[in-house]
Amino acid sequence: MPRLWNATIDEHRRTVHAAILDTVAALVGEHGLAGVTMSQIAAEVGIGRATLYKYFPDVEAIVLAWHERQVSEHLAQLTEAAAAAAEPAERLRRVLRTLADLSGGRHQHGTAVHGADPAVSLHRAEHLHKARHRLHALLTEVIEAAAGAGHVRTDVRAADLATFASHAMGAAADLPGTPAARARLVELTLSALHRPADS
Amino acid sequence: MPRLWNATIDEHRRTVHAAILDTVAALVGEHGLAGVTMSQIAAEVGIGRATLYKYFPDVEAIVLAWHERQVSEHLAQLTEAAAAAAEPAERLRRVLRTLADLSGGRHQHGTAVHGADPAVSLHRAEHLHKARHRLHALLTEVIEAAAGAGHVRTDVRAADLATFASHAMGAAADLPGTPAARARLVELTLSALHRPADS
Numbered sequence: 001m002p003r004l005w006n007a008t009i010d011e012h013r014r015t016v017h018a019a020i021l022d023t024v025a026a027l028v029g030e031h032g033l034a035g036v037t038m039s040q041i042a043a044e045v046g047i048g049r050a051t052l053y054k055y056f057p058d059v060e061a062i063v064l065a066w067h068e069r070q071v072s073e074h075l076a077q078l079t080e081a082a083a084a085a086a087e088p089a090e091r092l093r094r095v096l097r098t099l100a101d102l103s104g105g106r107h108q109h110g111t112a113v114h115g116a117d118p119a120v121s122l123h124r125a126e127h128l129h130k131a132r133h134r135l136h137a138l139l140t141e142v143i144e145a146a147a148g149a150g151h152v153r154t155d156v157r158a159a160d161l162a163t164f165a166s167h168a169m170g171a172a173a174d175l176p177g178t179p180a181a182r183a184r185l186v187e188l189t190l191s192a193l194h195r196p197a198d199s
Numbered sequence: 200m201p202r203l204w205n206a207t208i209d210e211h212r213r214t215v216h217a218a219i220l221d222t223v224a225a226l227v228g229e230h231g232l233a234g235v236t237m238s239q240i241a242a243e244v245g246i247g248r249a250t251l252y253k254y255f256p257d258v259e260a261i262v263l264a265w266h267e268r269q270v271s272e273h274l275a276q277l278t279e280a281a282a283a284a285a286e287p288a289e290r291l292r293r294v295l296r297t298l299a300d301l302s303g304g305r306h307q308h309g310t311a312v313h314g315a316d317p318a319v320s321l322h323r324a325e326h327l328h329k330a331r332h333r334l335h336a337l338l339t340e341v342i343e344a345a346a347g348a349g350h351v352r353t354d355v356r357a358a359d360l361a362t363f364a365s366h367a368m369g370a371a372a373d374l375p376g377t378p379a380a381r382a383r384l385v386e387l388t389l390s391a392l393h394r395p396a397d398s
Binding site for chain 1: 355
């Protein structure tokens with residue numbers, strides 16, 4: 001086959017793949033994982049059931065692929081946010097704000113980025129572990145740089161501060177979805193990162 | 200039927216009910232919701248499939264009942280922790296520590312207490328909303344009391360501080376499961392609640 005033809009097929013496959021992930025995210029959000037079937041997904045995407053099975057073996061595999069896509073997209077946005085500021089303290093603030101924005105957007109698809117997801121079996125969820133680890137590593141690096149510049153406490157490990165901060169940013173999902181509320185959440189979290197508590 | 204006989208039947212029903220919830224929590228943690236059937240649950244509990252259907256219509260309903268039991272148990276523990284200290288700042292510290300301990304124990308059953316759970320459809324998850332709201336109201340009350348005593352910042356709404364703190368306590372699930380790590384997490388969070396950030 002000529003190269004152009006292959007390119008078209010590849011593009012078509014990618015488009016269908018993406019449409020399947022979008023559809024399953026919406027359906028699972030609405031009906032729960034147990035309420036979604038492969039037939040339903042195929043009908044919604046507008047492809048045959050047999051075609052759907054050429055892409056994915058079951059609903060769980062699609063949910064997993066959707067999760068992986070989410071995490072990759074979030075990672076790209078965080079990397080971009082980190083690159084946009086040269087000053088370590090400002091870089092940390094921007095990365096936290098991006099995390100808050102991503103968490104605040106969660107409601108739309110009703111699925112958590114962090115934490116164990118009971119919709120996916122533990123065995124399969126291990127695939128996701130690596131991607132989440134990269135998010136955490138990026139945040140740890142940014143916190144370490146800010147600590148090196150004297151802006152962050154050093155009495156708690158940077159990795160543990162990253163765990164704390166990434167969970168705290170998850171609060172954006174349950175706060176008003178306004179820029180002001182998210183900015184307050186970021187400053188609240190930064191105030192814990194900045195200084196040891198008096199005692 | 201004599202009263203004693205009724206009491207015995209009631210007790211038997213409660214025992215079976217509890218065994219079903221315990222079983223489904225373990226099975227869903229291991230296989231994911233899509234990988235668990237009513238037959239499997241019945242076999243594991245040691246009752247007939249028909250009997251299981253007298254208790255619950257489907258797996259999702261069992262997961263939901265299990266969630267509700269979890270939230271009630273957590274609420275009882277938090278209420279107890281709050282009652283154990285008269286001083287508002289100490290009460291807040293104890294409630295946060297209890298939340299951290301509960302979050303840290305999550306790994307065992309692989310399911311989050313907070314946030315949307317894609318295993319349960321949005322429609323049914325609304326039943327859970329009330330119970331979570333009670334957790335949040337309790338924390339808000341404790342924070343308000345500590346603010347009244349001058350221990351907590353008043354530039355952010357107590358309800359928003361409660362949302363922040365309860366998400367932050369979720370970090371215990373991803374930190375080392377030691378008392379020291381949880382104590383550090385509580386102090387870190389308290390330091391954000393105590394004081395506005397300099398600017």
